[in-house]
Amino acid sequence: MARLPELRTTLLEHLFVLTLLPVGVAVLIAIPLAVSVRNIPVLRSAAIAITGIVQTIPSLAMLAFLLPLFGIGKVPAVIALTLYAILPILQNTLAGLRDLPPDVLEAADGMGFSKWQRLFLVELSFALPIIVSGIRTATVICVGVATLSTFIGAGGLGDFINRGLSLNRMSLLLIGAGAAAALALMLDFILDTAGLALRAGRRPRGLFGRFAICGLLLASVVAFAFVPIERKGGAIPGPGTGGPAPGTVRIGSKNFTEQIVLGELLAQWIEAKTDLRTERRFNLGGTMICHEALTAGAIDLYVEYSGTALLTLLGRELDPGASPEDVLEEIRAAYRQRFDLEVLPPLGFENTYAVTIRSDMAKERGWTKISDLVDHASELRAGFTAEFMEREDGLRGLVRVYGLDFGSLGDLAPELMYPAVAQGSVDVIGAFSTDGRILEFDLVTLEDDRKFFPPYEAAPVARRELLDRHPELEPALRELGGLLDGDAMRGLNHAVDVDKRNPRQVVRDFLESRLDKELL
Amino acid sequence: MIEFTNVTKSFPGIDRPAVDDVSFFIEAGETVVLLGSSGCGKSTTLRLINRILDPDAGEILVRGKPNTERPLLQLRRSIGYVIQNVGLFPHWTIEENVAAPLRISGVSPAERRTRSRRLLELVELDPEEFAGRYPDELSGGQQQRVGVARALVGDPDILLMDEPFGALDGVTRESLQQETRRLNEELGKTILLVTHDLFEALALGDRIGVMHEGRLEQVGTKSDLLNHPATPFVRELFGKPARQLELYRESRS
Numbered sequence: 001m002a003r004l005p006e007l008r009t010t011l012l013e014h015l016f017v018l019t020l021l022p023v024g025v026a027v028l029i030a031i032p033l034a035v036s037v038r039n040i041p042v043l044r045s046a047a048i049a050i051t052g053i054v055q056t057i058p059s060l061a062m063l064a065f066l067l068p069l070f071g072i073g074k075v076p077a078v079i080a081l082t083l084y085a086i087l088p089i090l091q092n093t094l095a096g097l098r099d100l101p102p103d104v105l106e107a108a109d110g111m112g113f114s115k116w117q118r119l120f121l122v123e124l125s126f127a128l129p130i131i132v133s134g135i136r137t138a139t140v141i142c143v144g145v146a147t148l149s150t151f152i153g154a155g156g157l158g159d160f161i162n163r164g165l166s167l168n169r170m171s172l173l174l175i176g177a178g179a180a181a182a183l184a185l186m187l188d189f190i191l192d193t194a195g196l197a198l199r200a201g202r203r204p205r206g207l208f209g210r211f212a213i214c215g216l217l218l219a220s221v222v223a224f225a226f227v228p229i230e231r232k233g234g235a236i237p238g239p240g241t242g243g244p245a246p247g248t249v250r251i252g253s254k255n256f257t258e259q260i261v262l263g264e265l266l267a268q269w270i271e272a273k274t275d276l277r278t279e280r281r282f283n284l285g286g287t288m289i290c291h292e293a294l295t296a297g298a299i300d301l302y303v304e305y306s307g308t309a310l311l312t313l314l315g316r317e318l319d320p321g322a323s324p325e326d327v328l329e330e331i332r333a334a335y336r337q338r339f340d341l342e343v344l345p346p347l348g349f350e351n352t353y354a355v356t357i358r359s360d361m362a363k364e365r366g367w368t369k370i371s372d373l374v375d376h377a378s379e380l381r382a383g384f385t386a387e388f389m390e391r392e393d394g395l396r397g398l399v400r401v402y403g404l405d406f407g408s409l410g411d412l413a414p415e416l417m418y419p420a421v422a423q424g425s426v427d428v429i430g431a432f433s434t435d436g437r438i439l440e441f442d443l444v445t446l447e448d449d450r451k452f453f454p455p456y457e458a459a460p461v462a463r464r465e466l467l468d469r470h471p472e473l474e475p476a477l478r479e480l481g482g483l484l485d486g487d488a489m490r491g492l493n494h495a496v497d498v499d500k501r502n503p504r505q506v507v508r509d510f511l512e513s514r515l516d517k518e519l520l
Numbered sequence: 521m522i523e524f525t526n527v528t529k530s531f532p533g534i535d536r537p538a539v540d541d542v543s544f545f546i547e548a549g550e551t552v553v554l555l556g557s558s559g560c561g562k563s564t565t566l567r568l569i570n571r572i573l574d575p576d577a578g579e580i581l582v583r584g585k586p587n588t589e590r591p592l593l594q595l596r597r598s599i600g601y602v603i604q605n606v607g608l609f610p611h612w613t614i615e616e617n618v619a620a621p622l623r624i625s626g627v628s629p630a631e632r633r634t635r636s637r638r639l640l641e642l643v644e645l646d647p648e649e650f651a652g653r654y655p656d657e658l659s660g661g662q663q664q665r666v667g668v669a670r671a672l673v674g675d676p677d678i679l680l681m682d683e684p685f686g687a688l689d690g691v692t693r694e695s696l697q698q699e700t701r702r703l704n705e706e707l708g709k710t711i712l713l714v715t716h717d718l719f720e721a722l723a724l725g726d727r728i729g730v731m732h733e734g735r736l737e738q739v740g741t742k743s744d745l746l747n748h749p750a751t752p753f754v755r756e757l758f759g760k761p762a763r764q765l766e767l768y769r770e771s772r773s
Contacts, residue, residue, distance in 0.1 A: 101610075104608070105607075107607025109572060109596070110572060110601035111596065112596030
């Protein structure tokens with residue numbers, strides 16, 4: 001199976017770096033913390049309350065909070081996972097210590113146990129099975145939450161899940177989710193057995209059988225880790241981690257097909273035109289994370305869209321009279337001044353939001369532009385991505401400018417939006433204009449006749465410092481300007497999304513045909 | 521062996537001292553029982569000896585020296601301590617529980633095993649049957665026997681017993697009382713025992729100290745207390761059940 005080497009890397013990463021390491025650090029924090037606050041009710045409650053609050057922070061929000069401090073990669077992921085692992089261990093340690101009857105402590109004191117003898121021989125050893133069950137809870141939480149750390153490029157089995165989602169590959173999704181579930185079950189079983197074995201009193205029945213199963217599980221992990229597997233090419237690179245090697249350009253991408261294709265394009269172009277090496281840190285979890293990663297220096301380069309940069313990242317408003325060139329100039333100046341980033345010449349296509357319906361409906365009703373919907377909006381069911389619902393250049397502005405009032409509205413994941421409208425579950429979606437599935441599902445986009453949507457020209461954004469360090473890079477990247485028109489981009493997206501081809505291969509074929517034309 | 525001089529102890533938030541200007545002594549090999557109702561300060565007095573608590577004023581001599589002069593842990597390890605709810609370590613076997621005082625003093629495992637088994641025999645628990653069990657598998661009376669064995673295993677010359685039989689049913693209590701008397705005749709320890717049970721005090725104490733509201737009303741032998749009560753409280757306590765006492769003593773002799 002071609003995925004095996006990759007599965008091994010991500011599984012071991014998931015187990016050791018994203019689960020055992022944070023749980024280990026959490027143990028070293030939570031147990032001493034519990035011990036030092038156990039007899040001080042105020043601090044005890046405070047410790048539980050604070051770690052409890054940390055626990056309620058949604059995982060993605062936690063990763064976003066850590067982004068400005070620790071950038072992307074394994075460090076912020078391990079920190080976030082450690083924070084999540086502390087609470088169950090702290091709570092169980094405190095509960096275990098409190099379960100010990102006060103007479104027992106008095107007897108120990110009266111006998112002349114020193115403070116440390118009492119703590120280790122009596123209190124902690126009594127609480128141990130309960131502490132182990134807290135560690136078990138923390139471990140299972142970590143295995144689950146760790147699948148999200150792929151969004152900040154920390155690796156692990158989430159890479160499979162994220163790629164499965166962004167490239168619409170069910171098999172990848174199942175491999176990642178299945179391996180994570182198996183890992184969680186295995187660790188749960190082993191730690192449950194440890195807890196049973198540590199319990200005082202008669203050993204529960206079947207314990208030796210459980211030991212045998214644990215041994216088999218551990219042996220199979222070791223075997224999986226060390227048995228050689230022949231590596232075959234063709235894997236889609238996940239967001240790599242680790243520091244940059246000198247002469248290496250780290251290329252980022254957001255987590256949808258077009259972005260991965262564009263990341264590939266930048267990487268292969270740089271490899272072809274310069275002697276620099278490239279590192280692919282694709283599939284980062286969205287616009288904010290890519291931007292933060294770039295400004296924090298965790299990546300060097302990625303492709304952004306001019307309208308998104310203007311409205312979402314710079315927080316400015318669109319001047320209705322502005323041309324695409326004006327917008328580009330505005331963000332170029334602001335990026336230089338505020339972030340020391342260079343906006344390079346646009347690639348030649350726009351990926352705008354497009355109000356999209358089924359083509360048979362468009363024909364039947366004679367609808368060609370967004371204004372045509374206004375009088376019938378109350379009969380229509382609309383489905384949009386969560387991001388579109390919230391963005392000022394999304395639904396809110398659309399409603400304000402056109403006066404649209406849809407009969408029903410629902411959040412849809414991007415990969416579900418296209419089949420949903422094609423099958424008639426909804427009537428209107430906010431598609432991406434370059435998505436290959438618009439053609440595939442026989443959909444049409446309606447004209448933005450009031451010029452509401454800003455231009456979304458795709459342009460590489462690079463760290464100024466990188467361009468200065470490698471003077472050959474900027475001219476190479478400038479050559480990319482105008483290379484891809486809308487039809488070409490749709491074709492590449494279609495090849496990946498619909499024909500299920502490998503993005504690396506798709507880009508390689510595209511560049512080869514381009515270079516052939518150049519030679520002709 | 522133990523001597524209290526004008527010892528006072530108060531707890532924060534309570535006006536009346538828990539122990540109010542108490543002075544008495546215990547001779548080597550003697551058993552003194554502190555008798556009083558709950559809250560009279562008898563347990564507090566006992567805990568001042570092994571410094572579970574420290575007094576606000578006054579001095580406590582143990583073996584002729586102020587008990588603050590010896591390092592705290594050494595002092596405690598030289599005194600056997602038995603409490604009402606026993607306080608066995610629930611996750612240790614009976615043998616490990618009995619050997620606990622030896623373990624913290626660094627006695628070798630082999631010697632711990634021999635000595636704890638000998639002590640189990642002394643309190644009439646068959647080591648073969650009980651050594652490997654856990655506390656929750658034992659009855660209350662058996663648990664307290666283990667508690668006594670644990671207090672004696674380090675061979676201390678002083679034994680403090682805080683309501684040791686208070687949580688047991690009448691029959692078990694009586695048999696353990698008899699056994700304590702037997703043990704003491706064999707071992708000759710200096711014992712301070714605290715109880716609210718008049719009969720227990722009469723059965724075990726060479727001398728009895730009566731406590732009431734923090735004050736030590738009188739210390740004396742049974743006949744001193746019965747025949748020459750020093751305060752109205754003592755007279756009241758020993759006067760009313762005098763007839764019952766006679767019957768009780770007759771039944772025992």
